[in-house]
Amino acid sequence: MAQSIPLADLQAQYQVIGEEIDAAIRRVISKSSFILGPEVANFEQAFAAYCGAEHCAGVSSGTAALELALRAMGVGTGDEVITVAHTFIATAEAISAVGATPVFVDVDPHSYNLAPEAFAEAINARTRAVMPVHLYGQPADMTRINRIAREHGIRVIEDAAQAHGATWQGRRAGVLGDAACFSFYPGKNLGAYGDAGAVVTNQAEIVEQVRLLRNHGRRAKYLHEQIGFGERLDALQAAILGAKLPHLDDWIEARNRLAARYTSLLADLELELPQVAEEARHAWHLYVVRTPRRDEMLEHLHQHGIGAGVHYPIPLHLQPAYAELGYRKGDLPMTETVADTCLSLPLYPEMTEEQQDRVVQCIAEFVGQPERAA
Ligand SMILES: *Cc1c(COP(=O)(O)O)cnc(C)c1O
Numbered sequence: 334m335a336q337s338i339p340l341a342d343l344q345a346q347y348q349v350i351g352e353e354i355d356a357a358i359r360r361v362i363s364k365s366s367f368i369l370g371p372e373v374a375n376f377e378q379a380f381a382a383y384c385g386a387e388h389c390a391g392v393s394s395g396t397a398a399l400e401l402a403l404r405a406m407g408v409g410t411g412d413e414v415i416t417v418a419h420t421f422i423a424t425a426e427a428i429s430a431v432g433a434t435p436v437f438v439d440v441d442p443h444s445y446n447l448a449p450e451a452f453a454e455a456i457n458a459r460t461r462a463v464m465p466v467h468l469y470g471q472p473a474d475m476t477r478i479n480r481i482a483r484e485h486g487i488r489v490i491e492d493a494a495q496a497h498g499a500t501w502q503g504r505r506a507g508v509l510g511d512a513a514c515f516s517f518y519p520g521k522n523l524g525a526y527g528d529a530g531a532v533v534t535n536q537a538e539i540v541e542q543v544r545l546l547r548n549h550g551r552r553a554k555y556l557h558e559q560i561g562f563g564e565r566l567d568a569l570q571a572a573i574l575g576a577k578l579p580h581l582d583d584w585i586e587a588r589n590r591l592a593a594r595y596t597s598l599l600a601d602l603e604l605e606l607p608q609v610a611e612e613a614r615h616a617w618h619l620y621v622v623r624t625p626r627r628d629e630m631l632e633h634l635h636q637h638g639i640g641a642g643v644h645y646p647i648p649l650h651l652q653p654a655y656a657e658l659g660y661r662k663g664d665l666p667m668t669e670t671v672a673d674t675c676l677s678l679p680l681y682p683e684m685t686e687e688q689q690d691r692v693v694q695c696i697a698e699f700v701g702q703p704e705r706a707a
Pocket of ligand 1: 394395492516518530
């Protein structure tokens with residue numbers, strides 16, 4: 334059988350930039366400076382500049398970034414934060430962790446991102462913030478979301494965990510709201526070699542507060558101004574991220590080229606292909622198609638050694654963890670349809686056209702098959 338094709342391939346990336354990574358790791362170890370210090374500060378500066386933002390605070394994960402950004406804005410008990418159910422659970426967990434309540438609204442049928450009109454309808458006196466997710470690497474409709482939020486005095490926190498380098502009207506994820514939260518989980522478009530994350534913002538009060546909270550509420554060594562957390566960005570991870578950052582634009586370019594190629598090769602098949610909004614440059618963290626025969630197609634691809642995935646099969650409003658919020662099946666129809674039909678195809682910058690052709694051929698074989706009797 335031909336070599337299998339993974340959903341993403343971190344080995345292939347290391348084969349290209351391994352020496353730069355190894356040098357960065359050796360530099361940190363030779364100085365024994367593992368906590369905060371210049372490695373973290375340098376990466377923060379570089380990543381803020383990359384996003385076109387004033388400030389960046391490195392933290393221990395994307396989840397920590399979301400939680401600390403909410404805390405830095407004073408969101409807490411009794412508050413509601415509007416977000417989507419079609420996302421990774423960390424989006425909502427961060428809201429719950431600060432004592433607030435996530436309010437799930439439906440997604441747009443084209444982008445699968447937060448539907449601005451659904452957001453507007455869900456606003457009440459308790460609403461403190463909205464947390465749009467730039468899912469799969471495409472920014473949500475930030476023009477309309479920001480307009481609605483401004484009208485109601487609501488804070489906007491981007492969950493940009495999948496959207497490093499994506500733009501909306503020419504501005505990068507990171508400067509599209511009050512604050513943006515990034516994950517550098519290894520498989521993300523910019524990935525560390527472990528857990529890492531960052532809060533990016535143009536507002537000095539927010540970044541200052543995140544810096545305090547991530548480091549036990551202290552400015553001086555044993556003077557604690559607030560009760561904080563141990564959620565710092567590790568210096569080793571910062572050095573690795575700093576070595577990778579100069580490559581990010583090339584990787585996003587490669588992802589765009591491969592995504593465009595998927596779209597043209599799959600155009601005639603009976604599949605719902607991803608749509609990109611006119612205002613957006615997609616970062617293509619994932620290339621997601623939809624088909625009512627999703628589970629069968631997934632099985633077919635796996636049988637042929639192709640690592641397709643599902644992001645995400647159970648929307649958050651129907652997760653056992655959120656049962657107490659009282660949502661029911663049918664509450665978020667578009668979200669539920671997407672969850673039942675979405676399928677993520679292999680996509681990573683080093684993917685060859687030959688590999689991509691095999692994925693397409695395998696899908697074409699499947700779509701050509703008659704539907705199995707239920
Ligand atoms: C990965 C991810 C997170 C969480 O990031 P971690 O670094 O794994 O904590 C949050 N939101 C979304 C949309 C993600 O994809």
